Amino acid sequence: MPPGRSAKAGFSVEAAEGLFGTDRPAGLYERVYKSLVHAIVSGRFAKGDKLPSEVELAGTYAVSRPVVRQALEKMRAEGLVESLRGSGNYVSGLEHLAASGPQFDSNWTVQAKAMLDDLEFRLTVEPEAAYLAARRRGTADLDRMRSALDQFEEAHGAGRITHHFDFLFHEAIALATTNGRFIEAARSIELSKDAERLLLRHTAYFHPRPR
Structure with a gap:
C-alpha cells in the first residue's frame, strides 16, 4: 500500500x-x-x-x-x-x-460512533468537573468514588463488563461538584441498554484474546 x-x-x-x-x-x-x-x-x-x-x-x-x-x-x-x-x-x-470479527455488522459502525461521541463529550466536560470536585468533595463523595473504583477493579479482574462502574465513578465526581448541571450531564451519558448489549456482543473482539 x-x-x-x-x-x-x-x-x-x-x-x-x-x-x-x-x-x-x-x-x-x-x-x-x-x-x-x-x-x-x-x-x-x-x-x-x-x-x-x-x-x-x-x-x-x-x-x-x-x-x-x-x-x-x-x-x-x-x-x-x-x-x-x-x-x-x-x-x-x-x-x-x-x-472475520465476531458478529460484526454494519450497524456496529453507527453505534460505535455514538459511543465515541459520548466519550468525546465526557472528555470535554469532565476535566472541569474533576477540578470542582477536588475543591468541594466531602467524605461521602470520596467513599462513593472508592467504592466505584473497587467495583470496577473487581469486575475488570473477573472479565465482566465494567462500564456501569465507570459510570458510578464519574457520577460520584459529578455529585462532588454540587453543581446540578454536571450531575445531569453525567447521568445523561450513561450507556443505554442497547449500547450495553452491543458491548456484550463484541466482548470477544474487544477483550484481549489468548496469544
Missing part, C-alpha cells in the same frame, strides 16, 4: 482518555489497541492514513514504546494496519475486520 495521508493533528480524544483510564499495567497495550481501533471505526483514521509514530503514540498514551508496539502487532495480525519499513504504519481498512 503506498503511503497515504499523515496522522491527523486533531488526534486528542484518545490522549485525554488516558487521564480517566483505570487500566492495570498489564492492560496498557489493550487500551492503546482499543482506542486505535475505535479511531479507525469512527473514521478518525481512514484507509491509507498514516498512524502517528511509535514515539508520538507513546507520548499520547503515556506508555512505553514496547507497549505501543504490542498494540500495533495485534492490529497488524488482524489486518487493520500495514507497516512499511522506514515509513510507518498505515491503516489497511476494515474489510478484514468486517469479514
